[in-house]
Amino acid sequence: MTESVETTALTPVPGATGQTGTVVRSTVLKRLFKNPLGIIALVILLGMALLALFADVLAPFDENFANISKTLASPDSVNLLGTDSSGRDVWSRLLFGAQLTLLSALLCAAVAIGIGLPAGLIAGYYAGKFEAVSNWIVSILMSLPGLIVLLTIRAAFGPSVWIAMIAFGVLISPSYFRLTRSAVQSVRNELYVDAARVSGLSDLRIITRHIFSVVRAPIIIQTAAIAGVAIAIQSGLEFLGLGDPAKATWGVMLSEGFKNVYLTPTLLFWPAFAMALTIGGLVLLGNAIRDALEDGEKIKHRRTRTPGTDPVTGRRPTAAPAAVRPSRKSVPAVDPGTEHHLVKVTNLGVGYPQADGSIKKVVDDVSFHVDRGEILGIVGESGSGKSQTAFSILGLLPDNARVVAGSIQFDGSYTVAPGEERVSQERLSKLRGKRISYIPQEPMSNLDPAFTIGYQLVTPMVRVLGISKAEARKRALKLLTDVGIVNPERTFNAYPHEVSGGMAQRVLIAGAISCEPALVIADEPTTALDVTVQADVLDLLRELQQRLNIGVILVTHNFGVVADLCDRVAVMQNGRLVEEGPVRDILRNPQEPYTQTLLASMLEGKEPMSTLVSPLQKEPVA
Amino acid sequence: MSTTKSAPLLTVDQLVVEYPSKKFRAKPFRALTDINITIGRGETLGLVGESGSGKTTLGRAILGLAPVTGGKISFDGKDISHATRKDRRVLSRDLQVVFQDPYTSLNPALEIGDILAEPLGVQGMEAAAAKKRVKELLDQVGLPSDAINRLPREFSGGQRQRVAIARALALSPKLIVCDEPVSALDLSTQARVLDLFLQIQKDTGVSYLFVSHDLDVVRHISHRVAVMYHGEIVEQGPADIVTRDPEHPYTQRLLLASPVPDPDRQEQRRADRHRLLESQRMQHEQAGVLA
């Protein structure tokens, strides 16, 4: 008997699916073609390439053919764009200029890739001495002012466009080197590369199969940028009159036009236009590829299960929670008889607007309350909406989140009144830190690495309580002692990277209680910690909660933690509240099948090596 | 299912792993000290410890992903302590891995079919035969065969972990090193994946080195358990003894630190833990006085 029944429930990851539930996969190229800017860029560049390629056919005159009886002429049927001061045809010179300009840009990029890419691959993959030496060379190359070096090169080798471009390719190769090296470094230790090593793949195979694919797209983007720079540099050299005078280039044409700027300023226009068009095409192409890649990333990056991640786009909240315009109308009073609840959430719905105008709900019709001195556990698996619920109480939802239904009241007045679309920052900024505070999941990433722990404890107290810095410092040291830190003075002066994870979590707890809040929202406060540290932190939370008589909302996936701390439990699944009640009732006698399934998945007390999920309990096939 | 009297499949003998320090002339960092373990055929050895205890490093050393500076690792009678990449290619038929993070252990750019065919291709299997094998594997881990042409990102964490297990199974190995394979999964998914691991062992007789920080997980899946602390194995023995009645003070602390899903029993456990910590502290102080 295999258990294929259960797992054919191939529930696609939310976000990877379209509205219909079918998986839409589009490659970068497809996305590129869907982007109008990408198409414009490709059309421009392709057009330029064709003009350059067929310059010999398309140009009515030789690039240096001068009709001295017809200088600085206006456009006519013979000279489409007029002639320059020597009577040479501007259109023909523009075409031949395109040829030389594009070729030199290609040469430059080819040289730069030829040096930077292999060097970057080797340095990134093997590190060691090669990397040290190349880093040193790179730091030299990067501190050389390009144009000055090219002038010197010209002094040595004469006015050759090709030598100049090869030299510039060498000078700019560090950009490829650094790009490739950091890309390789980021995947070198990825587990899938380890898996390939375990399978005995050769280094060459690993690099070509697993690593090269990572750098390919960035290299193309970089090449678009570098080709643009190469065109600019090449034209600049030509403009200075340092090129081969027998060749028509855009730079020479600019210089020629600049000399005659008082007579025929249009001579300047055409080469400048051609240059801007070409470089612009390259820039647009680079941007379009980057956008296409990032669209792919959005889906890929859903793997970080960090709470607060926007489940729709996979992005974290980006900008500040937009302040709602202060509404003139007064906030309605809460329903009589509910004022005594510390916090009360009623029929809350939170959603994210989708591209097609619909709203994807991540929290749907959730109601619960917490009283003073009470601990409510919100339990659920990833994607259950438990963190979104917690953040809407804090008013720290991502910018694009909408409260689509329901209300939230805190201490007898609404923070989200019925009918309001967003959490009122005006009302919540008065409460946050002072009455409501927050303990995050990941201790390290929640402290600003650039400031000492002391600073990060003192500042909120100064701002929120309006006490002096000295007073705040005294309180901070006492708080650090209270959360069980043995040497508070040292921790106070330390930077976050100088303390352990368990210590950092204690610091964050100290911060959460520093202004004596009435409600603490703890989002998986022990998940990132080792079990023995978790036990200590749970003890600490319990002790503080009892001493200060605060209300706590504890978001967690761990029933053990719930049993340890909570008075009541709410179980959530797919944005909905499944079941809510006193902790003993829910844990011992769950009514809902989902809660039963979750509790049945607990290993504690199970017969070792027994099958955990009976076929009957398996999820229906999606 | 228990260990046979014949020679064990894997023997790790006085293993030492040291990483050279980044700083010039500084002492190398010692990740593992004097590790001795054996794993029999069809047996699961659970390896439990906290972050930084060295449990992952031990798995990586066996796989050739961590530098062996001392001691010996023997697999199926051969010394593999310093196996070359070529040796590894041969070895990969019998020794495979499932990593913790199902999100980074699969190359996001490759389709599931290609990921699963990779170990087969290394062994020189024809494309057609490989494709057939891939279908078998998907079936074995309970994924639909249309998964072949999909990308990893189209799957949930539990499903990806099934793909990773299928990849490990591709060459019908004798031992799979499982590095925290269920830690990143939701509770109900974890239960299903554990069921799959057990089912596969029943069907194929594969051995596991099962690394986890979770004593409950290790107790559930292992025949024997080894406890790691600060780069050393402090205790090992039959699973039910080590995970229910441990001897080493650290394992005792670990056992009582993990909370149970019942308020009253948890209160009891909490009290037990405080008593244990108190008595260990007193012992420690007495030892300090004596020393």
Next chain:
Amino acid sequence: MTRFILKRLGSGLVVLFAVSVLTFFLLYISSGSIARNILGDQATPEQLAVKEAELGLDQPIAARYFSWLTDALGGNLGTSWFTSEPVASSLATRIPVTMTMVFAAMILIAIIATLIGVAAAVKRGWVDRVVQIGAIVGDSIPGFVIGIILVTILAIQLGIFPATSTISPGEPASAWVLSLTLPVIALLINGVTGGAQQIRSAVIKQLERDYVRTLRSRGIGEREVLFRHVLRSAAPAGLTVLSLQLIGMLGGVVIIEQIFALPGMGPLAVAATGQSDQPVVMGVVMYTVAVVILVNLIVDLLNGWLNPKVRAS
């Protein structure tokens, strides 16, 4: 701290040395016809030989380099082979012009790019789109072409600014500022658009960090979160871009000075390299590289000051 500075200065000196060797060797390649270039086609072989001996060209390259090095270390950069003017004094009259422009542009880039970048990151919406489009336009037009356009329109067509320099000792300061305005604008536009892009993405990245949410949850105001925490963590990215832009600008300014006929280092560099005037070229290259090394050192120090983790290592 002082050890760090000394270490960086040491490695800077090594770079300077390596560049000097490289440049000297490159110039050696073209030094065969120098004497003839100086004396003209009519010069007799004897005259040429005398000139070569005078310039030290008859000696082996190593000896020539060594004598240049000892002179340079003693503060003597030699005299131009063509104008006989001491290199140090011709640099001294030109450096102020060039560096005024470059540093004015740098400071303006830092300020403007930060303001625009932060606004784009925080406001998003149309501000962001304008910045994005501006970046594409800015990236598409090379700085010197912008210079040409500015001169053509604002100076030649409209006559608001002087088309060429009016920099001479007797002129009032306002004339100075007026004649440097267009060149500085031409120099900074690429930098502003590129820099704003970098600041924007760095700020967005920081705003997504967990600690920002925690700071907000502690009751820290939005302004303080942005300017004290986010901007500080985003600054290293901006500084790195700025230092790269400075390196680019030291080259770009050469063309700009040509367009605006400014008596800076640009015309000197162009003329000297055109003639293979070795002492002058060496002087110009050494000076610019030294500036780059110094700026990079300052950027590193600032980064260390901004990021305690860097400071520790």
